[in-house]
Amino acid sequence: MHPILICISAVLGVAPPLDCNHNYVDDAIDILQGVSVDWNADGIPDECQDCNDCDGNGMPESIERSAASGLVGQYFNSQGVAGEFRTRVLTRIDPNINFQWNNGSPDPVVPNDAFVVRWTGTITAPTTGLCTFYTTSDDGVRLWVNGQLLVDKWISQSPTTWSGSITLQQGQRYKLRMDYQEAGGGAMAMLEWQPSGQQRQVVPSSAFGVMTDADGNGWPDACSDCDGNGVVDAQEILARTALDCNDNCVLDQCEIGQSATVGYWRFEEASGDVLDSSPSGLNGVPTGIVRSPDVAVSLVPATAQVNGGSVSLAANGSFLVNDPSGILASGGDSFTVEAWVRIDTLATGATADARQALVQRKVLASGDKAADFIVYAQGGNMPSAGLRNYGKTSQFSGRELVLVFGNNGAASGSFWTVTSNLQISDTDWHYISVAVDGKNQEARFVIDDRVEFAAFADQGHVVVAAPLLVGAHTDSTGAVNQRLRGSIDELRISSGLIEAPMLLLRSGSADCNGNGRPDGCDLANGTSYDCNGDGLLNECEADCNGNGQGDPCDITGGQSQDCNQDGVPDECQLSGNDCDADGVPDDCQWSTQDCNENQIVDACEITANPGADCNGDAVLDYCQVNLDYLYRRDDGGAEFGIRSVGTHMAWMNQFRVTDNASVITAIDMQFVFMTELQPVQICIWSDPNNDGDPSDARALRVIDTLAGPQGVIRRFECEDTFVGVNGASFFVGAIVSLAETSYFPAALDVSGAPPLRKAWFVGASSVIDPNDLTANALEVTTIEESLFPGTWIVRGVALSAANDCNRNTILDSCDLAAGTSVDSNGNQLPDECEDCNGNNVLDSLDVASGTSVDCQQDGKPDECQLDGGDNDCDANGIPDVCQLVGHDCNRNSVVDACDIAAGTSSDSDLTGVPDECEDCNRNGTLDSSDVATGFSADCQSDLIPDECQLGDAPLEVEYAYDDGTRDGNYGVSGIADLIWMNACSTASGGETIGAIRVMLGNAFSGVTYRVGLWSDPNGDGIPDDAQVIVSVPAATEFANQNAFDTIQIPPTYVGPAGTSFFVGVIYRDEFGNQAPVGVDLSGTDLKTWIAIGSTVDPNNLSAATLYGYLTQGDGLVRAYGFSGSLPYDCNQNQKPDGCDIADGTLTDIDGDGVPENCGTCASDLNRDGSVTGADLGRLLGDWGTNSASDINRDGVVNGADLGILLGDWGACN
DSSP: HHHHHHHHHHHHTOOOOOOOOOOSOHHHHHHTTSSSSOOSSSOOOOOGGTTTTTSSSOOOOOHHHHHOOOEEEEEEEEETTTTOOEEEEEEEEESSSSSEEEEEESSSTOSSSSEEEEEEEEOSSSSSSEEEEEEESOOOOOEETTTTTEEOOOOOOOEEEEEEEEEEEOOOOOEEEEEEEEOOOOOEEEEEEEEETTEEEEOOOOGESSSSSOOOOSSOOTTTOOOOOSSSSHHHHTSSSOOTTSSSSOOOOHHHHHHEEEEEEOOOOOTTEEOOSSSSSSSSSOOEEEESSSSOOOOOSSGGGGGGGOHHHHOOOOEEEEEOTTTTTTSSSEEEEEEEEEEESSSSHHHHHHHHEEEEEEEEOOGGGGEEEEEEOOOTTTTGGGSEEOOOSSSSSSEEEEEEOOOSSSSTOOOEEEEEEEEEESSEEEEEEEEEEETTTTEEEEEEEEEEEEEEOOOOOOOOOOEEESSSSEESEEEEEEESOOOEEEEEEEHHHHHHHHTTTTOOOTTTOOSSSOOOHHHHTTTOTTTTTTSSSSSGSSSOOOSSSHHHHHTTTTOOOOTTTTSSOOGGOOOOSSSTOSSSSSSHHOOOOOOTOOOOOHHHHHOGGGOOOOOOOSSSSSHHHHHEEEEEESOOOOOOEESSSSSSEEEEEEOOOTTOOEEEEEEEEBBBBSOTEEEEEEEEEOOTTTTOOOOGGGGEEEEEEEOSSSSSSEEEEEEEOOOSSSOEEEEEEEEEEESSTTTOOOOOOOOOOOOOOOOEEEEESOOOOBBTTTTTTEEEHHHHTOOOOEEEEEEEEEEETOOTTTOSOOOOOHHHHSSSSTTTSSSSSSSGGOOOTSSSOOOHHHHHHTTSOOOOSSSSOOGGGGGGTTTTTTTTSGGGGGOOOOOTOOOSSSSSHHHHHHHOOOOOOOSSSSSGGSSSTOOOSOHHHHHHHHOOOTSSSSSSOOGGSSSSOOOOEEESSSSSOOOOOEESSSSSEEEEEEEEEEEOOOOEEEEEEEOEEEOOOOOEEEEEEOOOTTTTSGGOEEEEEEEEEEEEETSSSOOOOEEEEEEEEOSTTEEEEEEEEEEEESSSOOOOEEOOOOOOOOOEEEEEEEEOOOOOOGGSSEEHHHHHHESSSEEEEEOOOOBBBBBBBOOHHHHHHHHHSSTTTTTTOOOSSSOOOOOOTOOSSEEEEHHHEEEEEEEOOTEEEEEEEESSSSSSHHHHHHHEEOOOO
8 A cells, every 4th residue: 555655645746644653643743642752852653663662661762771860760540549550651760769749749640649650770889888778758668779679668658767778889880679659648759878988868860870771781671682692672673683573572583483382271172171272182180291382373362252162160170280391380480371261259258268279380289388389360368378478468359369489488378479459350251461570570460451560579489390280279188179160261371471561462473384474474464364363374274185275274164074173174084983984973973873872873883783773763772772760859959968977977868779770870969068079989789678778788889089069969970780670779879088077068958848768877986888887887867867857969870771671681672573572462561571570460460350459550560569668668568659548647648557656656545546637626635635524525426626627717818918929038047946927907807817828938848836826915016015816736848839838727816807916937946057937028018027046935025035027028927817607617606517407506408418597696696596685694794895795896895786786686597
């Protein structure tokens, strides 16, 4: 384009504009408008003058080299955080340091408060001897002379003088650096000295040199000389004696000839494996150092996702890289660590648990004092834990970037830290870098486009022969901890300091085509192309198919397929890898066409062995015979972590083989509250006597492994293990050492109604032998016998011979076709699979002939469904499930006789019925006793109190505040009484309460609690004076579910319309840590009260330890009221209608058991069918009270009620 512009301009007679920075604006206008700076007033923007600031201090070298004296002052806006080098806003030459800014600032671009200054240059000693320097500042100050830290007072302070001394030689130039911070208020900074033999004075300008040029070559010492020819690179570029084709101030020959990268991991595989750009790969196992000496990619992508993959450390844990040659060692010198990071779980405070390590290099089983270096992406409390801390020193959030070095001192805390103010505070992807300038003792932190510098004084540095651990840290025992809880991409370690401004935009530096120019320049000027954007020129890519185009270009352009995404066209991987000659590599078909997972395509296996597909359906018989089957009892969520007594624990679930699923191939298990990577044994046990008790269990398979991350259900694969035929009992579980008192490793699910005697555990005083669980055992018991019902989150993964019922490894259909099996009833099953009792008669014929009973009507004889006694608790030959109807009165899914035999229920009257089922009025006394003592009437002489035969109260009026959905659970830690209740006011027609509904929170199924009604004596809706009217026991049916328990209570009159009363729950948490109070959090009516304490008196609630009302929700407790009669007591005389009919009180002309006319009215107070003097006498006796004689229900017996009674005088209609 430029030649054309010049030609047109020549025709017009106008000189072309100068636009060296290519912003389409004339350079002179850029300078005039302040867009560009022109320090030396030569009319050329500084950014266009080759490498005009090679030492990176913001001052062009042309100015530094020409200045006679003074110091370079760099002024930073701390952005409100005192003492932080945040944003450089000004660079200038100050003659000396003697400033009194008071409440102002050094320059309009510098804020009045929260700014810092860094002065650098040289100082020349006027005499030989001890020289004392004095700093006076408001606020903090640090001073270095000749690299020695003389003053270190980086604090907020009023004007204060500090001093330090150093021996100098007359005429010698020394490096000088002074950092100053202004926190707020007044501001001043002064530097004085007292050379040997002279008076103390402000250091004069003449003593300073602007440029730090200790070697006297006329250029700042910090400027690079990458080719080692004694000429600064910037000088060579300026003189055009060396090339810099990409204008990055690095000589082309240096970019081509060297790479600072010593380790680079790209995490490119879609599978999540860890790969780098070299042929070597790291898959989470120690495979040795992975190096990429020539990185043929864009080293820092625009986003992590550009590279097509990352690794989630939450799933894969951490990655170990062996480094026997010390390639990755820092060497106590400069190095750079870079990565893209996404934190899924952010630190919530400055604690040890909050630390998340990006990478460490140290001996695994050693303290941090032996660390070469550790980089934390979330520092937690690490900054305050070291021997000495630099950078940010207080008010840690726990999310700061932190760099740690060990110095191998004697003390356990012999490590030191450098901490950045930069933090990762969201769950997005971020580019981070930590670069160490060993020469100038400075750390450079980067997060995205934010850069921060932190000076340090080296406290000693240890370099050890050690591996690199990515994504985690290890403690002094070698146990992995402080994991990075998220994902990593593009991790790279470089052996030198990479300047912060270059970190975000570096491009590849190789010269793969050998033309003497970095590849990046070839791409920039269009002489080469990069079709797939990986930074490697097309001509340098592999070309396995010889079509003259790089393989990646073939793939991205669609000319070739790459089914396994390994960057190699499929057609180049067919040799010995395409058994069916379909042009697709076999390994790409394994996921969908290798059902037996033997890495042979099924079609090829059938071709080689036609007998492997006996029915010719193109599916391997093996895969139709062996189908996955899961033995499982849990719902996937653990409510508790459990530990046994003793120092070692085993826990296991008991199962019985069903559906021919007799081969266990894996175990799924969850661990909680235990250190990750703790050694464990995963076991499969037989049950020799088949009784479901593991006391005699013998190990069939033991897997020595390590526990996975807490709270994750992990699959442990094992060799195929045969556990028995259908009905055989077996166990799956784990054994672990309870090394710490904080370990509660066994994940327990208590939701729903867990089956009993299925979840077992063993506690022992020493190591547990998998083949002798009872040796050294302190307890061998079920979870319900020790604590409460539940089931372990332990599952067995099995192969079920669903299509091979006789387990001869031949499909049933092929057995029948070959005649090796008979199918006499034509149901496509071999007869031998339909003779469960082995009497050579089909099960269906046994049932049809009456030889066998089939109580479940499922076509299987009962004797085949007893599960070794597990399903026949009373050993009567009838499956328990068939006896539950009519024989499970307490609805616990256990036959009543077995409850009594096991002692879980009492039978004090020896009727064969649990006592809890013979107390219909729930008064704690057997019904027969109530009748015998006269406490209850029994007009039918059936030993059932009359009040229990009147029918359930109708649910006519509902007292509720909730919306029917449980949004949360409330409770306390520890054993306690909990009483919660809702304040209500009676509504007309609902003055008598007949039922209560409760939705419990985190409680245990089958646990007994009570529901009740309370009066409110002073009627204020506050239960501090509440008194129990009635309470009845209840058993949980729907704990921890969105369903109500419904409890019928004796009909209880609570008062006329408008009467205040309470309905609630009395619950004893016997185990602690439950949260039984179910709460609706969608809104609040401020009507739910709660009382909690070690013991709570239901009649003195305000004395509880905790007492008050819920402010954020409503308790899920409801009452139901009605008026009128109960279903089977139409005349409301507390006697069943059947008895009234029998004694003539009521008539039943049609004999249907329902009285034609109840013969009662409101004034018939004694319910004898007539209003007589007896009723009048009762009313007069109750005069002035609130009682049943209050006929009009206005709250008091008075003249109005007397008038109604007299009007009803005589027989009721």
